[in-house]
Amino acid sequence: MSVRVRFAPSPTGALHIGGVRTALYNYLFAKKNQGQFILRVEDTDQTRYVPGAEEYIVEALEWLGLQADESPAKGGPHGPYRQSERKDLYAQYAEQLLQAGKAYYAFDTPEELAALRDKEPNFTYNHSTRGQLRNSLNLPEAEWRELLDSGAPSVVRLLIEPNQEILIDDLIRGRVVFQSSELDDKVLLKNDGMPTYHLANIVDDHLMEITHVIRGEEWLSSTAHHVLLYEGLGWKDTMPQFAHLPLILKPVGNGKLSKRDGAKFGIPVFPLYWAGQEGEDPYDGFREAGFLPEAVLNFLALLGWHPEGDQELFTLGELIDAFSIEQINKSGARFDYDKAKWFNEKYIQQMNPAALARLIQPQAVEKGYRSDLDFLEKVAAMMQERVTFIDGFVDQAYYLFEPVKTYDEGMIGKKWKPELAPAFEALTEAFGAADSYDAQALEESIKVFMEKEELKPGAIFPLLRLAFAGTMKGPAIFDMAAALGKEETVNRLKSALLVFNKQLAG
RNA sequence: GGCCCGUUCGUCUAGGGGUUAGGACGCAGGAUUUUCAUUCCUGUAACACGGGUUCGAAUCCCGUACGGGCUACCA
Numbered sequence: 001m002s003v004r005v006r007f008a009p010s011p012t013g014a015l016h017i018g019g020v021r022t023a024l025y026n027y028l029f030a031k032k033n034q035g036q037f038i039l040r041v042e043d044t045d046q047t048r049y050v051p052g053a054e055e056y057i058v059e060a061l062e063w064l065g066l067q068a069d070e071s072p073a074k075g076g077p078h079g080p081y082r083q084s085e086r087k088d089l090y091a092q093y094a095e096q097l098l099q100a101g102k103a104y105y106a107f108d109t110p111e112e113l114a115a116l117r118d119k120e121p122n123f124t125y126n127h128s129t130r131g132q133l134r135n136s137l138n139l140p141e142a143e144w145r146e147l148l149d150s151g152a153p154s155v156v157r158l159l160i161e162p163n164q165e166i167l168i169d170d171l172i173r174g175r176v177v178f179q180s181s182e183l184d185d186k187v188l189l190k191n192d193g194m195p196t197y198h199l200a201n202i203v204d205d206h207l208m209e210i211t212h213v214i215r216g217e218e219w220l221s222s223t224a225h226h227v228l229l230y231e232g233l234g235w236k237d238t239m240p241q242f243a244h245l246p247l248i249l250k251p252v253g254n255g256k257l258s259k260r261d262g263a264k265f266g267i268p269v270f271p272l273y274w275a276g277q278e279g280e281d282p283y284d285g286f287r288e289a290g291f292l293p294e295a296v297l298n299f300l301a302l303l304g305w306h307p308e309g310d311q312e313l314f315t316l317g318e319l320i321d322a323f324s325i326e327q328i329n330k331s332g333a334r335f336d337y338d339k340a341k342w343f344n345e346k347y348i349q350q351m352n353p354a355a356l357a358r359l360i361q362p363q364a365v366e367k368g369y370r371s372d373l374d375f376l377e378k379v380a381a382m383m384q385e386r387v388t389f390i391d392g393f394v395d396q397a398y399y400l401f402e403p404v405k406t407y408d409e410g411m412i413g414k415k416w417k418p419e420l421a422p423a424f425e426a427l428t429e430a431f432g433a434a435d436s437y438d439a440q441a442l443e444e445s446i447k448v449f450m451e452k453e454e455l456k457p458g459a460i461f462p463l464l465r466l467a468f469a470g471t472m473k474g475p476a477i478f479d480m481a482a483a484l485g486k487e488e489t490v491n492r493l494k495s496a497l498l499v500f501n502k503q504l505a506g
Numbered sequence: 507g508g509c510c511c512g513u514u515c516g517u518c519u520a521g522g523g524g525u526u527a528g529g530a531c532g533c534a535g536g537a538u539u540u541u542c543a544u545u546c547c548u549g550u551a552a553c554a555c556g557g558g559u560u561c562g563a564a565u566c567c568c569g570u571a572c573g574g575g576c577u578a579c580c581a
């Protein structure tokens with residue numbers, strides 16, 4: 001049987017980075033086994049529905065390159081892929097459970113239950129309490145039917161028999177045992193006719209022929225209910241295998257990574273920009289922070305999973321080949337932003353300059369900088385070993401885009417001597433006379449000139465660097481000159497000479 | 507509180523009865539480089555604690571502590 005897995009986010013906000021990792025692991029597992037990766041939108045909670053969230057999720061997966069084989073947009077043989085469009089299905093299976101005596105109607109209002117919990121903090125709706133509550137188990141049939149017909153608020157609850165052991169063989173955690181007596185009779189169908197996660201999930205996973213459920217650890221506790229549902233619906237034989245992923249934890253302190261940590265630590269926690277809701281500040285995503293999607297994927301893949309061997313840099317294809325659920329860790333992994341940055345640096349270094357140029361272009365345009373790909377490619381080539389983020393190309397290499405405004409004065413003081421002026425002027429002429437502005441050819445011709453004039457590199461090169469960039473940091477001198485072109489190079493040398501002389505006078 | 511899950515360098519992790527406990531990030535130092543960076547080398551630093559089992563335990567078992575998840579007509 002072919003492997004089918006699903007990523008089933010709820011459109012209640014931006015997809016956070018933990019969700020992205022869950023999607024990634026599902027994707028890797030599917031592809032590793034030549035199976036299908038399905039996107040299903042779990043929008044059964046109408047009160048928490050956030051417009052735009054589904055589009056956000058789709059866009060994020062697209063940016064990351066995690067293509068679904070079946071999805072709301074793409075369709076597929078098991079659609080629809082949005083739970084709100086499958087409402088009738090759930091009602092039908094709830095009815096089946098009711099008929100079989102595996103579920104019952106309950107008429108207690110949320111307020112009544114809240115009051116009960118207020119009085120008795122350990123209150124649980126289960127075998128020990130349901131006998132005293134308003135439900136079809138102990139109300140006379142005529143009465144609860146009347147209630148139903150009159151449209152009184154009601155839900156359908158799962159009837160859980162006490163004194164059973166529920167065994168789950170989790171692919172990551174091994175055998176986990178739950179006692180049914182400790183489980184609550186979960187609501188399956190809400191008063192608004194929508195299913196809860198538990199019902200919808202089981203029905204859809206069954207109908208969509210899901211073979212492996214790979215999801216966050218927060219679902220481990222309710223998996224016992226899910227097993228009972230599979231049994232109750234007669235689907236035990238085709239029940240999927242479970243794998244519960246460890247959570248991603250805050251960089252420092254206790255608890256799992258939350259969206260608040262984004263602002264607190266100045267780190268992205270979402271893949272893409274998210275405007276936020278109800279007066280929240282907007283959030284920049286990894287994309288806006290200047291990350292490459294491949295780097296994000298690689299970073300996330302290794303947060304909680306480790307392949308055989310010491311390799312750390314993986315293409316998506318390599319991740320697929322190397323992936324296995326058995327090698328996923330059990331314990332939570334702290335979000336390590338330094339490591340994320342390191343991956344990004346590595347990916348930027350490896351990327352070809354022409355491709356980088358295309359990524360830099362929008363940012364150059366935005367700043368009103370020179371933005372032809374030819375030039376940008378040169379910038380990319382000389383800066384790719386010096387930046388951490390995509391923004392670095394225009395931010396850190398500002399001097400390649402605009403005239404030098406400030407010069408490292410300390411360095412001028414150290415290196416500039418008035419008697420150097422004639423030589424510097426001659427050098428400027430040499431730059432103006434050079435017939436090639438290919439970095440290597442230019443370097444050669446200038447070096448020949450310097451040798452002839454008996455100019456020492458140690459005395460001259462720092463000054464050239466100052467002239468081109470104003471700062472001592474930066475790419476090789478002749479790379480900069482080559483990118484700048486003859487006219488600009490000569491201009492900068494002339495302006496620099498003025499500044500050098502002036503500073504000495506002052 | 508109850509139920510469930512977990513615990514190896516600061517962080518991500520490998521290993522899993524006898525190892526100098528390995529790698530990566532970070533940090534520190536060094537080499538290369540006309541600068542910065544890259545690259546390379548070196549260093550720093552860990553088996554939560556207590557009991558067992560065993561010739562031997564970081565590794566197996568039991569407790570404790572700590573951390574995490576769940577405990578909604580949310581997912």
